[in-house]
Amino acid sequence: MDKEEEKLLKELIEFDDDFPKGIYAVPSPKCLPKYAIRRIAKYMEENGIEGPLSKEELKQFRIEPKGYICKEVQCVEEATHWLATFDDAIDGCEVTPFQLYRIFHDKYDDEHLIIDDNGNFSLIYLWHEGRFVVLEETRK
Structure with a gap:
């Protein structure tokens, strides 16, 4: 491994260390629809749903972008x-x-x-x- 690769690896490890649970997100463009995640979770819990929701079910939680x-x-x-x-x-x-x-x-x-x-x-x-x-x- 050359010095450039070692430097990159070190930076990636430091980046991952900033997220102790290993979870981080890349924000999506503002022009894409978003979904009300908490409302989806509540809906799934109240209705005993364990698997993914259908496209039809997801529509009620869709938030259309502005602009x-x-x-x-x-x-x-x-x-x-x-x-x-x-x-x-x-x-x-x-x-x-x-x-x-x-x-x-x-x-x-x-x-x-x-x-x-x-x-x-x-x-x-x-x-x-x-x-x-x-x-x-x-x-x-």
């Missing part, structure tokens, strides 16, 4: 943004799960690109899990 919403689309050509999600290849990726990345179209090469966390143009959406979305302004 912008994301709508999932099928392909990169329809999308304005790409929403990175978790997968087995997340380590070493230059994107953050549950963050939005604007999609740019390079007319010269006729390809769609994002700008990753390092400020570089990237095609990472081709091999990393994520969703193509359209970011729309709401009238709220």
Whole structure:
């Protein structure tokens, strides 16, 4: 292991030590819906539900965002943004799960690109899990 790798490993260990229970969260973009977790837990307890809720049940706990919403689309050509999600290849990726990345179209090469966390143009959406979305302004 070289000095760079040792330094990175030390930083990661220090980061994990700041969270004694090993739990931390990455905030999602403000344009995505949120769910009332305490209300879900109470509902599950009151109704004796142990497994996950259905999509229909979850709808009653959904809190719509104000200002912008994301709508999932099928392909990169329809999308304005790409929403990175978790997968087995997340380590070493230059994107953050549950963050939005604007999609740019390079007319010269006729390809769609994002700008990753390092400020570089990237095609990472081709091999990393994520969703193509359209970011729309709401009238709220």
